[in-house]
Amino acid sequence: MPLTFIEIEKQKNWRIGLLFIVLLFLYFCVTLALIQGFYFVFLNPVFLLRGINWAYLLIIMAFSFMFATIHFLFSAVGAVGSVMRHLGATLPDPEDGIHKRLMNIMDEIHVVTGNKRNIKCMVIPSLSMNALAVADLNGEAAVMITEGLLSRLTRDQLEAVMAHEAYHILSGDCLETTVAASFFGMYASMLEKIKDLGEENGRGFHPAFLFFRILLKLSQILNMFISREREYRADAASVRMTRNPLSMAEALHLISRNWTGVGFIGNGLEMLCIVSPQAAALDESEGWWADLMSTHPPIRKRMGILLNMASTNIAELDAKLNQKTETTNMQRSAEPVYYALDPKQQWQGPFSIADLSSLPWLSPLTWIKSGSEQAIERAWRNPLIDPIFIASLSRQESEISDFVCPHCNQPLIKISYEKTRAYQCRFCSGILVGTDKIPRIIARREVPCTDRLKSLAKAVLSDNQRKTTINKLRGIDAKTKSFLPCPKCKHAMFRTFYSSAYLVEIDRCGICGLAWFDADELEILQCLIENKITLRVGISPA
């Protein structure tokens, strides 16, 4: 008959309480063993034979307890801030959908725990899969979760993990861990010093400290045992809160298959994590030795308990998750994949259609290469990718016109430019206006002429002046060269300078009376005229 989460919690509660008292008692024994060791080495070797002096023992204990408390206060005050800085954790971004979900889940945990304590949630910028809870004496408490874990878990799984971590805070596990670390950490480093000194002197480890060493090891083992019991209890508490043992088991299963953050989440924090980041083989072994020497219980054992509550078993869960992975893989293999040339001219991919639609830099003019073919084409020419742009336009609140961008082949949207009706391409930022409206646009000065536009205008003017001179010398007339299709009638437009004074090239349709300006061209023309920018050097066109 499997235990219920209530029975597990009760059982672990009294066991942890009792063991913690034993641990504190061991602390005094360790202190005493250390003092005796020093006494034996430096002062009076027959002290032990004289019997126990209780007053002396009490003074030693009072002092050691005082030192340990001071150490604890120093480590426990501001612990959240120092762990946060160490791991680079930040508060979740409310604009981000996944982070927003995390914040909502944290609020749900507050509701189910009766708002007993305000717990912050934080995100660690790491691809590893782990989560940890920290609390300090300033009253701060936080559950920190890696981006890797946050992105891969479902809502229910994430809720189970957050409930597990929140329970570590609410039950005082975090502070207890800090207490134990403070009490025994000092002695562990002292033992190392004694060992080093012995080796330097060539005498080896002094036998007077043997008892101290054994007791310290015993306390460390006991501490790890308590840590394992805490994990079982937090799993049970997570089920009590979410009533969903299956999701907790699935989350553990998923975490165990991925990188848990070894090297990223350092020593000392491993007891605070949902699974040990150290990834030692011992962690997953069973048996008394593994039980004694690891901070976390084997994941399969934890999963076994949780799955018992859900009336299923590990084999069934494995089969279910493998089937899900196979289905996802089959769906993925059936989908076409693409590579896209990013703005830095680097090929990126492979991307599915869904991946492509979420790329912020994808535009109809992006070069695309299909995974199975070597041919390269513009994104808008691909019939499977083109609907992405239509969908993105329909999501915007702008009014779509009947004109089509000559570059991107996408509908232009209606805009008001210098309070005049114009049409703009949302992707390449080109603007279409009636040729009769150009003078009034140029006359108005609402669009500011920035420094960037000014320098761009000078560069364009200089380049066009040079090209004009060369063409004149060669006897070529640029006006006759056909270029882009008209956004309205689709006939080829002719590309010409706006005027011989202002050498900015624009595309005009003689049939429809429309002029097409590529991105920045209209602003550059306005800027040239507004600031009277003309070239003073070069060969006169005449």
Place this chain on the structure above:
Amino acid sequence: MAILLLILISVLIAGLAVFILWTIFIYNQLVSLRNEVQNAWKQIDVQLKRRHDLIPNLVSIVKGAMEFEQDTLEKVVSARTRAVAATKPQEKAAAENMLTQALGKLFAVVESYPQLKSNENIMQLQEELTTTENRIGFARQLYNDLVANFRTKLEIFPNNIIASLFSFQREEYYSAAEADKAVPAADISIRKT
């Protein structure tokens, strides 16, 4: 003899003092538990109010795209109106259950509209409603857990003597409607209680 009497009186006084202290302790414990239960009940109302506030937004976003599902939308709107207007606990519970069902149907319908499913506003709103439904579920769960705890403290011996002395009443559990116990037909990621 006088010493014996003195000892007897002292024991009686000490016993009485222990009894009074124990009574005070039990009484205070029961009072704080009762307050926790009442607070948990109010928390359910807070979450229900949150749900009522979200529904007008949801309706305004989906109504344009769901021309042929006006009936589903109307049911949501009328269920909300009834839930907001209900004053008696039983009436309120019935109205809220109806609203839960209406919302469930609405989201099942949304699933069949691809343009709605991919709409960012709808996705955000769906997340907000999912979290609200979860919070309502969790608030009810907390309430029932506290009621169970309160009832246990009230009924165990010798607490039951103090409880009857000071007229402490048993709080009632929140029980799910029969319709809610049925397995939902479509997965809409909304928790049922």
